[in-house]
Every structure is written in C-alpha cells, then in structure tokens.
Amino acid sequence: MRCKVSNLSKFFKKSPALNDVSATFEEGRITVILGPSGSGKTTLLRCIAGLETATSGDIELGDRTIFSSGREINVPPHRRDLGMMFQSYGLWPHMSVQKNIEFPLQIKNLSAGETRKKSQWALEMVGLVGMMIACLEN
Amino acid sequence: MTPAKIFRLSVAPFVVLVPLLFLIGLPLAMIALASIRGGEGNVHHFTLQAWSDLFKTRWIWETAFNTFGVAFVATVIAFIVGTPLAWLIARVNVPHRNLLNFLCLSPLFLSPLLSSVAWDMIGSRPTGIINFLTGGLFQPEFRLRNFWGISLIMGFYFSSYVFLYLWGAFRNVDPAIEEAAAIAGLGPFSTFLRITVPTILPAIAFVGLLIFVLALGLFSIPAVLGWPEGFFVLSTRIFFLLSIPPVNWGMAGAMAVLFLPVILFGIYLQRRLVRKGDFTLVSGKSARNIRIEIGRWRWPATAFIWFYWFIVAGLPTIVMAVISMTAYAGAYAKLSFLQYHKLLEYELFHKAVQNSLITSILGATLAVVISLGLSYLIQRLRPRWSPFVEYLVSVPLGIPGVVLGAALLWTWLALPLSSLVYGSLAMIIIACITQFLTTGVRSVSAVLVQIGRDVEESAWVSGATRMTTIRRILVPMLLPGLQSGWILMFILFFRELSAVLLLWSSRTITLPVLTFEIWREGSYPRLAAAGMVETILIGSVVLLVLLLGSLWQVFNRFRSRHGLQQRAFQESVSD
Numbered sequence: 001m002r003c004k005v006s007n008l009s010k011f012f013k014k015s016p017a018l019n020d021v022s023a024t025f026e027e028g029r030i031t032v033i034l035g036p037s038g039s040g041k042t043t044l045l046r047c048i049a050g051l052e053t054a055t056s057g058d059i060e061l062g063d064r065t066i067f068s069s070g071r072e073i074n075v076p077p078h079r080r081d082l083g084m085m086f087q088s089y090g091l092w093p094h095m096s097v098q099k100n101i102e103f104p105l106q107i108k109n110l111s112a113g114e115t116r117k118k119s120q121w122a123l124e125m126v127g128l129v130g131m132m133i134a135c136l137e138n
Numbered sequence: 139m140t141p142a143k144i145f146r147l148s149v150a151p152f153v154v155l156v157p158l159l160f161l162i163g164l165p166l167a168m169i170a171l172a173s174i175r176g177g178e179g180n181v182h183h184f185t186l187q188a189w190s191d192l193f194k195t196r197w198i199w200e201t202a203f204n205t206f207g208v209a210f211v212a213t214v215i216a217f218i219v220g221t222p223l224a225w226l227i228a229r230v231n232v233p234h235r236n237l238l239n240f241l242c243l244s245p246l247f248l249s250p251l252l253s254s255v256a257w258d259m260i261g262s263r264p265t266g267i268i269n270f271l272t273g274g275l276f277q278p279e280f281r282l283r284n285f286w287g288i289s290l291i292m293g294f295y296f297s298s299y300v301f302l303y304l305w306g307a308f309r310n311v312d313p314a315i316e317e318a319a320a321i322a323g324l325g326p327f328s329t330f331l332r333i334t335v336p337t338i339l340p341a342i343a344f345v346g347l348l349i350f351v352l353a354l355g356l357f358s359i360p361a362v363l364g365w366p367e368g369f370f371v372l373s374t375r376i377f378f379l380l381s382i383p384p385v386n387w388g389m390a391g392a393m394a395v396l397f398l399p400v401i402l403f404g405i406y407l408q409r410r411l412v413r414k415g416d417f418t419l420v421s422g423k424s425a426r427n428i429r430i431e432i433g434r435w436r437w438p439a440t441a442f443i444w445f446y447w448f449i450v451a452g453l454p455t456i457v458m459a460v461i462s463m464t465a466y467a468g469a470y471a472k473l474s475f476l477q478y479h480k481l482l483e484y485e486l487f488h489k490a491v492q493n494s495l496i497t498s499i500l501g502a503t504l505a506v507v508i509s510l511g512l513s514y515l516i517q518r519l520r521p522r523w524s525p526f527v528e529y530l531v532s533v534p535l536g537i538p539g540v541v542l543g544a545a546l547l548w549t550w551l552a553l554p555l556s557s558l559v560y561g562s563l564a565m566i567i568i569a570c571i572t573q574f575l576t577t578g579v580r581s582v583s584a585v586l587v588q589i590g591r592d593v594e595e596s597a598w599v600s601g602a603t604r605m606t607t608i609r610r611i612l613v614p615m616l617l618p619g620l621q622s623g624w625i626l627m628f629i630l631f632f633r634e635l636s637a638v639l640l641l642w643s644s645r646t647i648t649l650p651v652l653t654f655e656i657w658r659e660g661s662y663p664r665l666a667a668a669g670m671v672e673t674i675l676i677g678s679v680v681l682l683v684l685l686l687g688s689l690w691q692v693f694n695r696f697r698s699r700h701g702l703q704q705r706a707f708q709e710s711v712s713d
C-alpha cells in the first residue's frame with residue numbers, strides 16, 4: 001500500500017518537529033529515514049500511525065485519506081490498519097510470546113485457526129517456537 | 139465540529155467535574171455558609187455573630203497554637219525517627235532487609251485510635267506501665283496526656299510515612315553522582331550531607347508538608363490523649379462543638395473555614411513541588427543499587443530497627459491484647475476471654491462488624507474504580523481541563539475528617555431527597571471515598587505511571603480500540619498494583635473514625651465508632667477487645683485478598699500452560 005505524506009507539519013507548542021514534510025512511500029519497497037536525534041523521524045512515524053496529531057498537512061494510505069487538517073479528517077490509530085515496531089518494542093509483558101503475536105490478529109477478528117497458523121508461521125520464521133509459552137514478565 | 143469533539147468539549151467535563159464538585163466543593167461551600175447563617179428553623183438571615191463569638195472565646199488562640207504546635211513537633215519527630223530507617227533500608231547493606239522493611243512499614247497498619255489508647259495505658263496514669271516500671275522515678279508521674287506526649291505519639295504514627303517516601307527517594311538517587319563526588323575528593327559523610335541530602339530535598343519537603351497537613355487534621359490521637367485533660371486541637375474542638383449540647387454549627391463552621399486556607403495553601407505548595415519535576419515519586423528505571431557497607435555497625439543498625447518496631451507497633455499491640463483479656467482495668471492477675479464473650483452478646487457489635495465490612499469492601503472497590511478512571515483521565519487523556527481535576531482531587535487529603543463529616547452532614551440535611559442517603563450506609567461510603575480520594579488517585583497513578591505509553595500505543599496501532607486496550611492490556615498489567623491499592627483503601631476505610639463520627643446512626647454504626655463510644659464510656663478492657671477484633675478482621679481480609687491474588691496468578695499460569703500442552707499433544711497425535 002502506498003503512503004503519501006503532503007506538507008506535514010507538527011509543532012510542539014511553538015517549536016517545530018516537522019516542518020512542511022512531503023514524501024511518498026511506494027508499495028513493496030523498504031524506505032529508510034536517517035537523521036540525527038531530534039530531527040523528527042519518530043514524530044513522522046507517530047503522525048502516520050495516528051499517535052500524534054499533526055498541526056497541518058495530509059496523509060494518505062492507499063486511496064484513503066487518514067489525516068487531513070484542511071478537511072478535518074483524523075482516523076484514530078486503531079482504524080488505520082497499520083503495524084508499528086516501537087523503539088522500546090511496546091510488547092505486552094503480561095502475555096506470552098505467542099499471545100503477543102496473536103493479539104493484533106484476534107483484534108482483526110481472524111478465526112482461531114487462522115490466527116494460530118499465522119503466529120506459528122511467524123514463530124518458525126524467527127526460530128522462537130520453543131519459547132512461545134514463555135511469559136515476558138520474567 | 140464533529141460529534142466526538144462536541145462530546146469532548148461539553149459532555150465529558152460535565153460528567154467528571156459535576157460529581158467531583160458535588161463531592162468536594164459543595165460540602166466546603168456549605169460549611170462556610172453554616173458559619174454565617176443565623177436564625178432558627180426556617181428563618182434565615184446572614185450574620186457574622188458566630189465569627190465574632192469565636193474570636194471572643196478564651197480558647198481560640200490556645201486551640202490554634204496547640205494545633206500548629208503539635209503538627210510541627212510531630213513532623214520533626216517523624217523525620218528524626220523515619221529518616222535513618224529509610225536510609226538504612228534503602229542504601230545500607232543490613233541483614234534480612236525484606237523482614238526489616240516489613241517491620242518499618244507495619245505501623246502503617248495500626249489504627250491511630252487503638253495505638254493512642256494503648257499508649258494512654260502505657261504512659262498516662264500512675265498505674266501506667268512506665269510509672270509502674272520506673273517506680274516513682276518521675277515525680278509526680280510520667281504523663282503522655284500533654285502537648286509533648288501527643289506530639290510524640292503523632293510523630294511515631296507519621297514516622298512510617300517518612301520511611302515510605304524517603305525510602306523511594308534514597309533509592310532513586312543515582313549512585314553515580316555519589317561516586318562522582320567521591321572521585322572529586324569528598325568523604326562519605328560530606329557526600330551524604332552535600333550530595334545525597336540536597337538531591338532528595340524536594341522529597342523531604344514533599345513528605346514534610348504532607349505530614350504537617352495530615353497532622354493538622356488528625357483526630358483520634360489528640361482526642362484520646364488530650365480531651366480528658368481539656369487539651370483541644372482543631373479537629374477535637376470542632377467535634378466538641380458539634381457533639382456536646384448546645385450544638386454550635388456557626389462556630390464549628392467558622393473554625394473549619396479559618397483553617398481551610400492554611401491547608402489548601404499546604405496542598406498548593408506540595409503540588410508545586412511535584413510539578414517542578416525535579417524529583418519523581420516513582421522512577422521507572424531501576425537504577426543500579428550499590429549498598430553501603432557499614433561492617434560491624436550492621437548489628438546496632440538492625441537492633442535499632444527492631445527497637446523502633448517494638449516501640450511503635452509491637453508494644454501497643456501486646457498491651458491491647460493483654461488488656462482485652464482483663465475483667466476490669468488493672469486486673470492483670472486473671473486473664474480470660476470474658477470481654478470477647480460480652481461483645482458477642484452485644485447486638486450493636488454485630489451490626490458494627492457487618493456495617494464495617496460492607497462499607498469498607500464496597501467502598502474500597504468503588505474507590506479503586508473511580509481512582510482508575512480519574513488517573514487515566516489525568517495521565518493519559520489529558521484534556522485541557524485536567525489540571526482543574528487534578529487540583530480538585532488533591533484537596534480532600536487536607537480536609538480534616540471531622541470537618542468533612544460536618545460538611546457532609548450539613549450538606550445532606552439541606553439537600554432535597556437527602557433522606558434516601560442520610561442515615562444509610564451510602565452516607566458512610568460517600569464520606570470515606572471523598573476523604574481518601576487523593577490517596578486512592580495517587581496510589582493508582584503511581585502504578586499507571588510505571589506502565590509505558592508504548593504498550594498502549596502498540597495495541598492501538600494493532601487495531602485495538604481504547605476500551606479494548608484498557609480491558610485487555612492496561613487492567614491485566616495493573617492488576618497487582620490495583621490489588622495493593624484496594625488493600626490500602628480497605629484498611630483506611632475500615633478504620634476511619636473522624637469522617638464518620640458525625641454521620642453514624644444506630645443502624646449505620648461502624649466498628650471504630652463503636653470502639654470510640656466504648657472509650658467515651660470509659661470501659662478500657664472492652665475497648666481493647668473491640669480493637670483486637672478490628673485488627674484481626676482487617677488482617678484476615680487483607681490476607682484473604684493476597685491469597686486470592688496469588689491463586690489467580692497460579693491459575694492463569696496453569697491455564698495457559700495446560701491449554702498449550704493439550705494442543706501440543708493433539709498436534710503430536712495428528713502428525
């Protein structure tokens with residue numbers, strides 16, 4: 001899915017974190033954003049995910065506008081249908097490894113069988129099948 | 139404007155602020171009104187009569203001096219006792235630290251009413267234990283029933299607060315800054331004085347103000363040790379004005395209003411300290427903790443902690459237990475369970491036990507739910523009006539229980555439909571929840587703060603709504619913290635006396651009120667028995683909840699493991 005960011009700005013009080021950023025991320029490609037700390041990499045990601053509300057600009061995902069300051073559109077994060085890996089991982093410590101993988105799939109109302117199959121696939125891919133019932137808390 | 143935005147701007151503040159103002163703001167306004175209301179029955183007019191009467195009394199300045207003096211001295215004593223304890227447990231390599239930690243916290247579980255009665259028996263009469271043991275060393279006799287005695291016992295009571303807060307502060311000090319000081323050439327002692335103490339100074343100021351404000355309003359210790367000698371502080375004086383005929387609402391209201399600005403200013407200062415952000419109550423990162431070796435001094439240090447526990451918690455409990463088994467005061471030769479049997483025959487006692495259990499279990503549950511909602515609002519939703527909510531929530535902490543009780547009584551008598559609530563257990567529950575709202579929100583907030591936002595955010599990005607996130611991520615993660623919050627609320631509600639003292643009726647009497655009434659009748663052995671029952675009931679419920687909590691954890695582990703084993707078995711069969 002293509003993601004298009006146009007003229008995105010984000011101000012924290014008066015200091016700009018993003019200043020008129022425009023970029024198109026094409027489908028099927030991996031894009032790396034590089035920059036010194038404080039240059040707005042995380043803010044851009046958080047704006048796309050909907051965790052931060054941009055001050056102005058537009059964000060499109062496929063042919064859907066998920067954010068537009070002009071048209072007062074702001075789709076909440078849980079309806080944007082995205083995935084995000086957090087800097088601090090954002091894992092749920094009270095769930096096992098397997099449940100951490102399955103939670104987003106359950107939320108999307110996948111059948112139990114489908115969920116299991118997908119999580120099994122993911123666990124096998126990273127070689128963590130033996131660890132799947134381990135709880136993260138310990 | 140979208141409907142969601144309209145909801146956020148109009149309905150949501152209304153739903154949160156109106157009940158809060160109703161619970162906290164209205165009673166305070168009503169008690170202020172009571173101080174300027176004149177006339178009888180339905181005839182109203184406004185007058186400053188009560189105010190001028192108040193300043194013409196002989197006792198107003200004496201009461202003010204006693205209140206502030208006792209609160210100040212008690213705060214100082216609490217620091218003198220509590221600071222070394224906190225430092226020893228947090229930073230020094232003392233043996234059996236977990237046990238010693240528990241010993242330092244145990245005074246928190248003692249009811250101030252019961253421990254002050256125990257102290258009264260230890261150190262007040264010619265027949266008291268201290269005078270008995272010292273055999274006339276003190277002439278005419280050693281007495282706790284005076285300014286210094288009350289301050290001392292209050293200081294003991296609050297020393298566990300100092301321990302609790304400074305323990306956290308000492309632990310949060312990054313050992314690296316002390317190491318840096320050592321490398322810069324400072325000795326251990328000057329490092330402590332010039333580096334460690336200034337670092338925790340905000341925490342010291344915070345807990346100092348907290349204790350001072352709480353001490354200004356504390357009721358039971360000055361009631362037990364001061365009242366019989368005609369020594370009054372704010373809270374006991376207000377109760378006196380409202381419980382001994384002729385009841386004087388005007389003067390009681392005026393006294394409450396007189397002290398409220400001081401208390402609100404204390405709360406304001408305290409909040410300023412926290413907002414400056416140069417110290418955190420809970421640090422998320424577990425800093426590397428280097429413990430100071432004190433060599434041979436470990437044993438005197440351990441002995442000091444045991445001695446503290448014995449004086450503040452052990453001795454009063456033992457004294458209560460022994461006295462509860464005597465037939466009449468001073469009859470130590472023949473111990474029996476007579477007092478307990480007599481209590482069981484007493485119908486009011488059954489009622490009181492039942493009411494106390496209902497109000498504290500129901501009230502604590504409600505309080506935790508409300509606190510969770512308010513903490514979530516203040517910390518996570520952060521609407522524009524949340525500072526106002528925060529301030530409102532921090533006010534009840536400083537309102538003396540007696541003032542709150544009087545204000546609620548006055549408010550509910552004036553309200554239409556009040557008969558539904560007044561004289562019912564709901565009244566008691568409302569009083570308790572209001573009185574401890576600050577404590578509840580603070581304890582839940584402290585747990586919520588520790589949960590990083592990323593955990594919630596990753597659930598949202600994964601497609602979970604806010605409610606799903608709260609239900610499936612936040613609440614399960616908070617559960618152990620909410621459990622301790624519940625236990626704290628339960629203990630506070632169960633033993634609450636001062637807020638309930640003006641609100642009870644024979645149908646809604648609680649165990650602490652019954653204990654206080656027995657004290658007023660002067661039957662010490664029976665009082666001690668009721669006190670022991672209270673202590674045992676609190677202890678058993680707390681143990682039961684802890685047990686249920688760990689059973690739940692074990693059950694959850696077992697369920698997930700069992701389910702997975704079954705699945706593994708099925709899969710191996712199908713292969």
